[in-house]
Amino acid sequence: MTATAPSPESILQTGFAFLASKTLLSAVEMEVFTELAGRPEDLETLTGRLGLHPRSARDFLDALVALGFLERHDGKYANTPSTDLFLDKHKPSYIGGILEMVNARSYGHWNHLTTALRTGQQQNEVAHGDPEVFSALYADPARLRTFLRAMTGVSRGANLAIAAKFPWAEYKTVADCGPAQGDLLTQVCLKNPHLTGLGFDLPEVAPIFEEYIQANGLANRVRFQPGNFFRDPLPHAEVIMMGHILHDWNLEEKRQLIRKAYEALPAGGAFLAYDALIDDDRSKNAFGLMMSLHMLIETPGGFDYTGADCVGWMKDAGFRKTRVEHLVGPDSMVVGIK
Amino acid sequence: MTATAPSPESILQTGFAFLASKTLLSAVEMEVFTELAGRPEDLETLTGRLGLHPRSARDFLDALVALGFLERHDGKYANTPSTDLFLDKHKPSYIGGILEMVNARSYGHWNHLTTALRTGQQQNEVAHGDPEVFSALYADPARLRTFLRAMTGVSRGANLAIAAKFPWAEYKTVADCGPAQGDLLTQVCLKNPHLTGLGFDLPEVAPIFEEYIQANGLANRVRFQPGNFFRDPLPHAEVIMMGHILHDWNLEEKRQLIRKAYEALPAGGAFLAYDALIDDDRSKNAFGLMMSLHMLIETPGGFDYTGADCVGWMKDAGFRKTRVEHLVGPDSMVVGIK
Numbered sequence: 001m002t003a004t005a006p007s008p009e010s011i012l013q014t015g016f017a018f019l020a021s022k023t024l025l026s027a028v029e030m031e032v033f034t035e036l037a038g039r040p041e042d043l044e045t046l047t048g049r050l051g052l053h054p055r056s057a058r059d060f061l062d063a064l065v066a067l068g069f070l071e072r073h074d075g076k077y078a079n080t081p082s083t084d085l086f087l088d089k090h091k092p093s094y095i096g097g098i099l100e101m102v103n104a105r106s107y108g109h110w111n112h113l114t115t116a117l118r119t120g121q122q123q124n125e126v127a128h129g130d131p132e133v134f135s136a137l138y139a140d141p142a143r144l145r146t147f148l149r150a151m152t153g154v155s156r157g158a159n160l161a162i163a164a165k166f167p168w169a170e171y172k173t174v175a176d177c178g179p180a181q182g183d184l185l186t187q188v189c190l191k192n193p194h195l196t197g198l199g200f201d202l203p204e205v206a207p208i209f210e211e212y213i214q215a216n217g218l219a220n221r222v223r224f225q226p227g228n229f230f231r232d233p234l235p236h237a238e239v240i241m242m243g244h245i246l247h248d249w250n251l252e253e254k255r256q257l258i259r260k261a262y263e264a265l266p267a268g269g270a271f272l273a274y275d276a277l278i279d280d281d282r283s284k285n286a287f288g289l290m291m292s293l294h295m296l297i298e299t300p301g302g303f304d305y306t307g308a309d310c311v312g313w314m315k316d317a318g319f320r321k322t323r324v325e326h327l328v329g330p331d332s333m334v335v336g337i338k
Numbered sequence: 339m340t341a342t343a344p345s346p347e348s349i350l351q352t353g354f355a356f357l358a359s360k361t362l363l364s365a366v367e368m369e370v371f372t373e374l375a376g377r378p379e380d381l382e383t384l385t386g387r388l389g390l391h392p393r394s395a396r397d398f399l400d401a402l403v404a405l406g407f408l409e410r411h412d413g414k415y416a417n418t419p420s421t422d423l424f425l426d427k428h429k430p431s432y433i434g435g436i437l438e439m440v441n442a443r444s445y446g447h448w449n450h451l452t453t454a455l456r457t458g459q460q461q462n463e464v465a466h467g468d469p470e471v472f473s474a475l476y477a478d479p480a481r482l483r484t485f486l487r488a489m490t491g492v493s494r495g496a497n498l499a500i501a502a503k504f505p506w507a508e509y510k511t512v513a514d515c516g517p518a519q520g521d522l523l524t525q526v527c528l529k530n531p532h533l534t535g536l537g538f539d540l541p542e543v544a545p546i547f548e549e550y551i552q553a554n555g556l557a558n559r560v561r562f563q564p565g566n567f568f569r570d571p572l573p574h575a576e577v578i579m580m581g582h583i584l585h586d587w588n589l590e591e592k593r594q595l596i597r598k599a600y601e602a603l604p605a606g607g608a609f610l611a612y613d614a615l616i617d618d619d620r621s622k623n624a625f626g627l628m629m630s631l632h633m634l635i636e637t638p639g640g641f642d643y644t645g646a647d648c649v650g651w652m653k654d655a656g657f658r659k660t661r662v663e664h665l666v667g668p669d670s671m672v673v674g675i676k
Binding site for chain 1 (some may be wrong): 344345347348349350352353354355356357358359360361362363364366367368389390391392394395396397398400401403404405406407419420421422423425429433436437440445446448449451452454455456457458459491492494499542572616620621622623624625627628630631633634639641642667668
């Protein structure tokens with residue numbers, strides 16, 4: 001992103017990039033793409049249906065056109081192929097849950113980034129309070145469902161990559177610890193019919209997990225086991241996975257989870273952790289580094305990490321072989337073999 | 339920005355683009371680039387000097403490296419050529435004022451975009467209150483100085499383009515209505531030594547304007563005239579300019595300002611208005627369209643507009659010739675000849 005001659009362009013572009021973010025986030029919140037799924041509509045109809053005020057309805061919709069999220073032909077607005085597939089709430093491919101959550105929570109929390117950077121303390125609604133970062137979330141079924149659905153949206157690409165590229169033929173059982181709706185298990189088991197899977201999480205997750213597994217026709221191969229991955233032993237399986245889990249926790253908690261995965265695995269079993277891994281030089285994966293700032297804002301001690309960091313923790317826990325593989329976008333996985 | 343095959347990439351990238359915005363905005367707020375001007379520093383020194391907490395100091399600085407705003411060599415962080423030139427507070431080329439303002443105000447106001455879209459009402463601290471949108475701002479000298487300096491930062495590129503490409507040889511006098519610090523007059527008069535200029539704005543602007551003009555060695559050719567461009571006639575000059583002014587106002591106010599410019603000009607005189615003009619098809623200049631949403635959030639009736647819109651208003655006001663010319667980035671100017 002550095003220009004060869006000094007130019008203010010990239011500075012101003014990045015400084016104002018929140019405008020495009022919030023325009024898209026408000027469009028997801030107002031269900032613009034769900035309204036337009038499969039049926040183009042004109043300005044007047046959309047203004048009424050979406051409850052837009054006439055003052056800026058046209059600017060808003062045209063901004064979505066200029067940003068590439070809508071098309072406009074003969075005065076009618078329509079979804080693009082991407083927004084129709086990924087931002088229509090009624091399609092299983094919907095990934096807007098993460099954007100709903102970001103819109104309702106993270107965008108506002110990030111307004112306190114400077115305070116977080118100065119104090120090292122989280123800046124969300126449980127700031128300075130509950131050390132059980134997820135307990136408030138898990139106590140509210142509607143918020144929990146939104147959160148777990150959001151996690152599916154942000155993880156789908158990585159889940160598909162893991163389903164395709166991990167050597168599943170060598171294993172028969174797989175457990176996902178902190179599975180959210182169960183999309184990783186779903187993609188892995190749909191692609192590998194010889195596997196049986198298990199989702200391990202707090203009991204509040206059970207109904208949401210089971211509904212998702214059932215909807216994907218996997219109830220006969222994938223089941224749920226309630227538990228707390230700090231207080232209880234992890235379930236036994238040949239492969240234990242944690243996707244977007246380790247970064248939530250501080251260093252001692254990370255090491256504890258890795259040790260517990262090691263203990264639960266048979267010899268030759270694999271532990272697979274994935275996150276938006278920071279590159280080892282800590283100079284390229286901006287998203288991974290900013291996810292770590294996101295953990296600063298959202299958790300008491302969480303942080304993102306490099307592949308080399310994770311390999312070190314795995315070796316300390318006893319894993320005899322490790323490897324780091326890129327998945328998709330900012331996500332990479334670290335695999336440890338016991 | 340639309341991908342050829344449906345992909346969630348651009349959706350997720352834009353949805354999370356506020357992370358990079360806020361990381362840069364906090365860096366400007368914390369004066370990272372001013373601290374590093376001309377002298378690379380290591381993590382420990384920077385953490386202390388900037389008042390960063392150790393938990394995320396390294397993530398923050400490395401994120402700025404990955405985003406292209408810092409470099410890191412042998413463990414020492416340094417500005418890039420661009421951030422050294424444009425984000426060091428002690429250099430006259432500093433454009434961070436606009437980012438300071440965006441960080442302190444706009445980022446938070448934009449969290450209420452959905453409400454603004456539903457109600458058509460501004461969402462800043464004077465929401466639903468004072469119809470004199472700028473009076474609170476002008477009443478506070480420190481905030482006014484920040485605002486006017488911010489305007490210089492965001493206008494510099496366009497100002498240089500106007501100084502270079504407008505046919506100044508045909509004119510001898512120029513007035514800028516709403517000149518902020520006076521950077522447009524400064525660039526125009528520095529490049530064209532035969533011109534004399536006049537800045538016209540509320541009296542509160544005088545000391546800030548005069549200081550800037552003096553610092554640029556133009557006190558003998560550029561003076562200030564206090565006035566209110568709605569209540570008073572505009573000053574007489576062969577060229578009357580308004581940069582980032584028309585978009586602040588509603589349609590009737592825009593037309594009024596254009597009429598008053600017409601009245602103040604001699605036959606053959608030129609009115610020059612520039613803004614982040616929306617393209618006539620309203621499908622390409624996303625920044626211009628989002629600036630219009632910004633006016634929704636910040637003003638009671640302001641909106642951005644296309645070149646064709648402005649040409650229409652100018653013709654209605656009596657201008658006999660008009661033209662639209664691109665300047666730089668999202669900015670274009672509309673010129674009307676009386």
